[in-house]
Amino acid sequence: xxxxxxxPSSLSASVGDRVTITCRASQGISSALAxxxxxxxxxxxxxxxxxxxxxxxxxxxxxGSASGTDFTLTIxxxxxxxxxxYYCQQSNTYPRTFGPGTKVxxx
Amino acid sequence: QVQLQxxxxxxxxxxETLSLTCTVSGGSISSNYxxxxxxxPGRGLEWIGYVYYTGSxxxxxxxxxxxxxxxxxSKNQFSLQLRSVTAADTAVYYCAREGLGxxxxxDVWGKGTTVTVSS
Numbered sequence: 001x002x003x004x005x006x007x008p009s010s011l012s013a014s015v016g017d018r019v020t021i022t023c024r025a026s027q028g029i030s031s032a033l034a035x036x037x038x039x040x041x042x043x044x045x046x047x048x049x050x051x052x053x054x055x056x057x058x059x060x061x062x063x064g065s066a067s068g069t070d071f072t073l074t075i076x077x078x079x080x081x082x083x084x085x086y087y088c089q090q091s092n093t094y095p096r097t098f099g100p101g102t103k104v105x106x107x
Numbered sequence: 108q109v110q111l112q113x114x115x116x117x118x119x120x121x122x123e124t125l126s127l128t129c130t131v132s133g134g135s136i137s138s139n140y141x142x143x144x145x146x147x148p149g150r151g152l153e154w155i156g157y158v159y160y161t162g163s164x165x166x167x168x169x170x171x172x173x174x175x176x177x178x179x180x181s182k183n184q185f186s187l188q189l190r191s192v193t194a195a196d197t198a199v200y201y202c203a204r205e206g207l208g209x210x211x212x213x214d215v216w217g218k219g220t221t222v223t224v225s226s
Contacts, residue, residue: 091211095168098151098153
């Protein structure tokens, strides 16, 4: 199975900050990577797919990029509703796998 | 839009079978792939497997020997059975749709149901 690692595992940031989360795949997955946001007690929500495509209805503060097996989620001008845990997930092969998550909390 | 709702027992005894059903509303189950994903308390997400409306399946090798996912197109439902459960199977179980784009991303999730394995 393809393994995904995320860094950092957690971070503290302030409203208005720019935040960057990285996900690295253990082997090539083309651009088949998604990013999800999960708030406590809620199901994950799709933000980004195909590494850089914004899901319908998601704020343009969120953006994604890719370079080889490294993928990045950027949140511009962090808002109070953005404090959550973020997961990357690969859809290149089965079994689908997720990264361990990055928790973004308030500084 | 498509909505998913999990249902089933919240408590299962060790060594017994966990059984959950997901009801699809607002759309037909006769397209896309329909999946189960779980999340142990305080931990990350684990993909369990999918069923296609034709009945074809694909399971996570880590659970394959204990899992069956099936579909009932007449009821617009799909189901999960996990046999011989232990405390390690305690988790929130989500049903989901893999249907977005070329790579069939998981784009619709149920709200999740908590299953505790305990005697």
